[in-house]
Amino acid sequence: MSGLQIISFIIIISSVLLQTHSADGDVYSAVLPHTVTALTDSCVLIPCTFNISTFEKKLQNKTLSGIYGIWLKKRHDFNNDKSSVVFNSSQNIIQGFRHIEMIGNLTERNCSTVFYNIMMNHSDPYYFRLEMKPNVFAATFTTQHGSIDSSKTVRINVIDSPQPPELIFSPDVSNPVMEGTAVNLICSAEAPCPKRPPTLSWTNIPKSANIITQLQEKPDKTHSVFSSMTFNASYMDHRMNISCTATYPRNISNNTTVNSTVMLQVLCKNLQKFCMSFLNNLCWY
CATH class of the missing domain: 2.60.40.10 (Immunoglobulins)
Structure with missing residues (x-):
């Protein structure tokens, strides 16, 4: 129906996953649904929260100029493969989607994001990355540094028809x-x-x-x-x-x-x- 805003259809089919890491003295984690199922020609809301052991201290860092969210598709390696970036709030990048909106407030540890106009080719694992510039904090919330484990991140599965109520x-x-x-x-x-x-x-x-x-x-x-x-x-x-x-x-x-x-x-x-x-x-x- 033309003129209507988009509505999402999403089913959480796995338990909420807690991912924990440690690097450079910081312990950080993200809570994401393991798998979501989305309806084509609609949108997907991915609930997302994160925690960093020294987050409040980093927010008070006088050199901090901004805090940004990034979503990666298929690969978690941000530095070597920029083609995997579908959303980067620091550079206003949206790639492969008509629109992506981070509705969560990152300063409140909320990284919830809406992916609009879902198509069948959007079925893939996705990784969340946080950057606090300049050089205050940067990390992708993967299971282990230097390795990829798609079973430990959020995966979008796209279907053509919703399930009955x-x-x-x-x-x-x-x-x-x-x-x-x-x-x-x-x-x-x-x-x-x-x-x-x-x-x-x-x-x-x-x-x-x-x-x-x-x-x-x-x-x-x-x-x-x-x-x-x-x-x-x-x-x-x-x-x-x-x-x-x-x-x-x-x-x-x-x-x-x-x-x-x-x-x-x-x-x-x-x-x-x-x-x-x-x-x-x-x-x-």
Whole structure:
């Protein structure tokens, strides 16, 4: 859809990785997701934080003229292979992407970055590098100095279609629930670009339903949209297929929709109501 801002689709499929190093008396580390999966024609937010043992002291260094973030693709060797640089905030370099934005404040140890207009050829490992100029600090947050280990950095995997939203229910509506039981259905979809999260919509909403939808930050600093629907089960809801649909706007191509469905099964409380509703094939007893 033209004119729309880009939305991200990202799934953290590995645990958050802590990378630690030591050089020139400094101990430094970065916390990054190990792997993210991104939707083509959208964007990817990579949550990123770092720590340097003497960071506060370095910020107070009178010779410090600036602090800059750099992202490298495939290779971590910054000095010998400048072709691997996809982003360098000190030189306003963006290479191989239409736009890259470092939204984190580096002085607050936040290196979170958004990569826009993701294409299939962007599937690769990426390395974060920090420079404090002139000659105050410079390091790429790799596993070991002088070696590359793609299993220890963030890797972007690009796909063409998003995963369906996840449905969580209480009680377990895969089994019959008693009429009058309070049922809670939660639909969630990944939303790593918080300004433009995917929209969630429900079909076959029970009459007593109350729906609350909100964006939430998860412990790994990525985001998801959660839509919670609460209602009291009625015999009129028996065999109703309730669906949750997630709609992902894309930059150029059409919106992408995916959905998940659950069938509600309701038990009647009394025989009289069962006999009446049985004729209409509405309720179990």
